[in-house]
Amino acid sequence: MTYRPAAAVMLLNDENKVFVAQRIDSSLDAWQMPQGGLDPGERARDGALRELEEETGIGPDKVEIVAEASRPLLYELPPELGTKLWGGKYKGQSQSWFLMRFRGTEADIDLDTAHPEFRAYQWVDPWRLPDLIVAFKKRLYEEVLEEFASHLPPRSAA
Template identity: 55%
Template structure:
């Protein structure tokens, strides 16, 4: 794909969930499909046609972590979406080559369950192979480099509520 073709591509609408426990720590999972690096991320995923953002956030959370809607309380959604571009070598290749990156709406959710409610194999195929709770300030250092700005923005938006 040429640079002009990539610039004509849109952004995939996506939601993300910053799930925090009663200790104020955030959930992160290690992606199964990451070949290089030790990258961890918060649950996120695409919005289906006709799906509202809140419903998409709860669906993605359940698919990726096994955590059901009755185990979380949505505290806040970001008022503005955050965009990121994929690295050049991935643009025009992921998601059927239709997008240059993602436009994400992030939600802060309080986890009201127990660690036993987390089931990484709730969805087939699973997206994460491991998980842990981390201090929110650690998040930008754990995510793949091209998403660091997104995680800093999410932290800034939710820091007073964590």
């Protein structure tokens, strides 16, 4: 089995808070950043912008790409999900991560998209991300923070 090619977005607002949302198909109190699989032949940058718009309603004209991770970041599915997701074809995802700055307003965010994936969203301190995500993606989010640390506010002592 291989990794599913995907793209993901860490979206910062003007207060250096990160956009996270809760999946509509889960009752877990877990929050994630926008992400999704790439279409065949699709460039990662284009896929990241497409996924962001499909999941949040935020169009490419409302963001500025600040940075791209130096390498794809991987996560593996837990065994109980491995056979259920993506027809059991992939053991996880290989994600190309992009740090973007949100240049819109709250009115530009619309979770009620053509194919809704999220039920709620919030803006959080970036350093809280590993504590908000499902356990099997915690290391992934730590790696995302390492990749973009130079663009993020310092970790607070709180």
